[in-house]
Amino acid sequence: MTSIERTAYPRFKRLITARELHVFFTPSEEERVWAEEVTDSDEHQLALLVALKSYQRMGCFSKPYDVPDQVVEFVRRAVELPESILPVYASGRTAERYRSWVRERCGVRYDGPAARKLAEETMRVEAASKNNPADLINIALEKLVEAGLEIPRFSTLDAMASTVRGQVNEEILADIRSRMTEEERRRLLTLPDVIGLDRKTLFNALKQNPGRATWSNFKRLKVHLEWVDGLGETGKWLQGVASSKVADFAGEAEAQDAATLKDYTEDKRVALIACLAAKARMRARDDLATMFCKRMAAKAKKAREELAEIHRQQQEIVEALIGNYRTLLQQVDKEGPAQTARARAAALTKQALDALEDLDEESTAAEVAERLDGKVSPAFLVLAEGLMVQSNGLASLLSAVEKFGGFEAQYAQIEKVCAHHGDNWEVLLHGHLKADRPVMFDLTDVIELKATSEDASVLDALAHAKAHRTPARDYIPDRDEDGKEINVSFATQNWQKVIRDRRRPGYFVRRHFEAMVFFYLAEELRTGDVAVIGSEEYADWSEQLLPWEQVEAKLPEYLVEVGLEVPPLLWTA
Template identity: 90%
Template sequence: MTSIERTAYPRFKRLITARELHVFFTPSEEERVWAEEVTDSDEHQLALLLALKSYQRMGCFPKAYDVPDQVVEFVRRAVELPESTLPVYASGRTAERYRSWVRERCQVRYDGPAARALAEETMRVEAASKNNPADLINIALEKLVEAGLEIPRFSTLDAMASTVRGQVNEEILAGIRGRMTGQERGRLLGLADVIGLDGKTLFNALKQNPGRATWSHFKRLKGHVEWVDGLGDPGKWLEGVVSAKVADFAGEAEAQDAGTLKDYTEDRRVALIACLAAKARMRARDDVATMFCKRMAAKAKKAREELAEIRRQQQEIVERLIGNYRTLLQQVDQEGPAQRARARAASLTKEALDALEGLDEESSASEVAQRLGGKVSPAFLLLAEGLMVQSNGLGSLLSAVDGLGGFEAQYAQIEKVSAHHGDNWEVLLHGHLKADRPVMFDLSDVIELKATSEDTAVLDALLHAKAHRTPARDYIPDRDADGKKIDVSFATQNWQKVIRDRRRPGYFVRRHFEAMVFYYLADELRTGDVAVIGSEEYADWSEQLLPWEQVEAKLPEYLVEVGMLGPGESTVFDGRALVALLRGRRPRPRRTGSTRTTTSCSSTRTPGCPSSRRGGPRGPARAPSGWSRRSRRGCRSGRCWASWPVPPTGSSGGTGSGRLPATTRS
């Protein structure tokens, strides 16, 4: 039996507040006079008023012992009856007559067969998509209230929900069995048979856990997907069955083991296993996609961590390079050996040039010999010494570089620092995907992917990567077989730099291109831009939208319900009609002359609420740009909005919506 607390069936609360008593159980003066006129005693008057207020509140007549004492006491005091007055009837016929008067006053008709027929019809329709008896009861209650019929007893509705649900479920299961071939039924029934000496069955394989996101589990999942697909085509078996019912049937089968499952009839057992197989098929694809996304997230995290480690190491290299630069600066500084050698070489060179003054390029050998006296002049010795000193000065710089590890070591350190500037972790991702590359391509073959929008750039890039999967060249063309350029606009600037090589225009760097494709494929699976066909968690949710024909059929009733159309109104409704309707329902500000005012804020203005007028008429006024958030909050809470008409929203929230007019809403 369904618990009444789980349904919307009207009943008294265990604790009724004073506000509820005053709002729902206070008889009006008219009701008090009416009850006094049609009854012949205080007891009957109290009983009639309790029946009236209970029926107005709940839509049914509660039993006398179900009415809380505090309600009885409150109504008795409200009509000023004696303390000893009890709500009793002289006879059953009197009670029935009073109930008829209450129904007549509330304009509700009592028709038990019609109410039960309507409830059963409603439950039968809804049971095709809902399996919870509480849901069936709630929907039946809603239809009964709409039809103005008195609500039957809860036990009647509960028994009806159980019966109808069982009948509808049997019809659905029979349809599932009828769409299966004998071979498929035998294959599914065989899952509950014991295989081998260990007492295990294949039925438990339908309920397996995906495990951690490791490649060993990936390979096992790939085999599991192929095995589940080999059981048959669940799409054919479950044609016309809503996903909620499939999930309920699969949950019922999953709660059993192979032994208890055999307690069911063979027809019911095969249908339940078929639903569980369909659910396992979706779950296997969910697990593959989830583990793929987790794996890519872990690899991207490792690439970022590697970049952080490189930066940490680079900090040490940078500190060493700064020290090396300081050492070289000390060599060429004002007091350094290179500067001293330069000054000494300049002095010696000057002395040599002074000794040879007067000689030029056209001087003859005899003239030079005469000047030098037939010997090597000390001037040449000074010049040679100056060159040697200058060479030694440059040598000190080379010695300093050698002491720091040599030019090659310095260049290598500089390259390490400049190679990973910025947040360029993308260049490192391919190194973490080397071992995963074959399995990732296999998994993209196992699951069927589709774009949920018109943007298919990522899937096109995946097809391009698959087309050049083997042989694994370092570079692949950036155009497909038809000569169309591959669109990589979905990638960031970092990725677009990484996948290109300036030395090879018109080509992608294959390893980086594949890493980019797998990274963005995982990202779009998480965001829903790419769906997995046959999945549940990664399904294309747009397929669950109602067809527009059904929307058009339900739209007029819905628009009346939310207050956007009046009863009996009919109009062609599309996007333009919606915009026009909203514009017509939007409250408009009042105009005085050429000045627009929102309310009578200028005369009864609250502190912190700026006036809608400034100075004289200056054309249509608008919200001053200098308003602060504080001023706007003060204006919202002030008296200036108290008289503003609340736009109709279709809800029962009254004037407490707190919405601002469109002209001044922040």
């Protein structure tokens, strides 16, 4: 029996607040006058008003002993009747007459057969997708109130829900059995049989998870998926069955062990195992997709951590480069050795030039000797000394660079800083996926993927990566076999830079392209833009939407319920 507390069946609460009493159980002046006119005693007046206010609040008639004393006391005081007056009827016929007056005043009709028929029809329709008797009772209550029919007793609705649910479930299970071949039924019925000396059964393997959805368990999960898929076409068996019913039937089967399952009839047993097999197939695909998404998230996190470590190390390099630059600036500053040598070289050069002033290219050696008192060498020695001083100034700069490790070391440090100067962690991801590459390709072969929108660019890129996975070349073309350019607009600008090499136009850098594809595949699985066919957690959400024709039919009623204006076009539709 369903607990009444789990349903919306109207009943008095154990504790009624003063506000609730005032709002829901205060008779209006019109109701007081009406009750006085149609009754012949204070007891009948109180009984009629208590029945009226209770019905208005509850939607059904309560037995006199079910009405809380505080409600009776509140109504009695509201109409100023003595405390000795009790809500009693002179006879059963009087009580029935008063109930008919209440129904008439509340605009409700009493039609037991019609109410039971409506409730049963409603439950039968809803039982195709709901298995909880409380849910069936609640929906039936809603329809009865909408139809203006008095609600039957709770025991009547409870028994009806149990009967209807059993009948509908048996019809569904019979349909499941009818879609299976003899061989498929035989295969499922043998699952609870004990195999081996350890007393284990394949039914337990169907119930149990083969292991955590971790990368190391991929092979085990793959074998488990192949096994449950080999049990049969569960999609064909369960065609037209609501997913909630499949989950309920699978839960019922999972709650049994091999011994208790054999207590069921063979027909029911095979149908329950079929539902459990369907859930096992979904769960296996969920586990594989979850494993892939978790793995990619972990690898992306490691790539970001590596970039952070590089930035930390780069800070030391940057500080060293700044120190080196400071040293070079000191060399060429106005008081530095390079500037001193430059000034000295300029003075010596001027001294030599002054000695040779007014001489040109046509001057003879005799003219030069005459200018220098017959000695040519002093001027040239001064000029040579100036060049030497200038050379020594440059040498001081070169010596400083050598102390820093040389030009090549300095260039290498500069390149290292430039390579990761931004938040470009994408270039590092492929390094963390080297060992996982074969498994990731195998995983995308095992599960069937589908785009949930018209944009299938990620799956197209995945197909391109799979087409060029062997042999593993450094570069792959950026066009497919038909010459159509691969669309990578789904990727960020960072990714689009990483997967290209300016030295190889028309090609992708394979390792970066694969890393990008796997990263965005995990992202789209998480957001629902890519679905796993046969999965539950990663199913195509668009298939769960109502057809637009059904939405159009229900829309006017819904707009009325929520208090919105219904466009005239919808009424005509």
